[in-house]
Amino acid sequence: EPEVTQTPSHQVTQMGQEVILRCVPISNHLYFYWYRQILGQKVEFLVSFYNNEISEKSEIFDDQFSVERPDGSNFTLKIRSTKLEDSAMYFCASNGGGAGEQFFGPGTRLTVL
Amino acid sequence: AQTVTQSQPEMSVQEAETVTLSCTYDTSESDYYLFWYKQPPSRQMILVIRQEAYKQQNATENRFSVNFQKAAKSFSLKISDSQLGDAAMYFCASGEDSGGSNYKLTFGKGTLLTVNP
Numbered sequence: 001e002p003e004v005t006q007t008p009s010h011q012v013t014q015m016g017q018e019v020i021l022r023c024v025p026i027s028n029h030l031y032f033y034w035y036r037q038i039l040g041q042k043v044e045f046l047v048s049f050y051n052n053e054i055s056e057k058s059e060i061f062d063d064q065f066s067v068e069r070p071d072g073s074n075f076t077l078k079i080r081s082t083k084l085e086d087s088a089m090y091f092c093a094s095n096g097g098g099a100g101e102q103f104f105g106p107g108t109r110l111t112v113l
Numbered sequence: 114a115q116t117v118t119q120s121q122p123e124m125s126v127q128e129a130e131t132v133t134l135s136c137t138y139d140t141s142e143s144d145y146y147l148f149w150y151k152q153p154p155s156r157q158m159i160l161v162i163r164q165e166a167y168k169q170q171n172a173t174e175n176r177f178s179v180n181f182q183k184a185a186k187s188f189s190l191k192i193s194d195s196q197l198g199d200a201a202m203y204f205c206a207s208g209e210d211s212g213g214s215n216y217k218l219t220f221g222k223g224t225l226l227t228v229n230p
Contacts, residue, residue: 033218043204101160104159
């Protein structure tokens with residue numbers, strides 16, 4: 001069964017460093033999303049991406065964040081200068097469009113020291 | 114903007130019994146969808162059940178069913194014959210069209226379900 005994959009599973013970084021979180025969505029999906037979940041809190045929408053551009057972004061997704069689909073398979077989230085409060089689980093999701101199920105990846109746990 | 118409220122931070126149920134998790138939502142959209150996701154300790158997000166707002170019939174998936182009350186903006190999840198593997202955090206979520214068939218999800222704070230043997 002096709003699945004969304006994410007790498008790495010756990011990333012530890014120093015405050016101020018840049019990190020890139022990687023996702024491989026399901027191959028025939030067209031819509032891609034990033035969500036984050038701070039430990040013990042709810043899952044929050046960050047950004048959606050379609051047709052090689054951002055469709056919508058939340059107020060969390062400020063200038064420190066960017067997304068890219070560098071090739072036909074990967075979908076990345078970059079945080080330019082990490083802050084302590086960026087520590088969270090980051091989930092990538094994809095779907096084929098419409099209100100179909102969003103398939104979530106296993107998440108990347110980001111720890112900023 | 115959408116809001117999703119789960120008023121039960123924790124619930125517990127005896128194995129083989131039935132439990133209902135509550136969820137209310139608020140949206141100004143007429144076209145939206147509702148979901149229950151399960152998050153076990155691994156933190157993987159797993160879809161449990163999905164409901165289209167335009168459908169009056171409540172969705173059912175094996176032991177999982179919903180009670181969708183559109184006028185009351187209520188969307189509860191019933192788990193029948195609870196199993197130990199059902200123990201997890203359960204998130205209620207709503208999805209509305211952000212434009213171009215792009216549906217972002219808004220999640221509630223979750224309900225932690227414990228299943229007692």
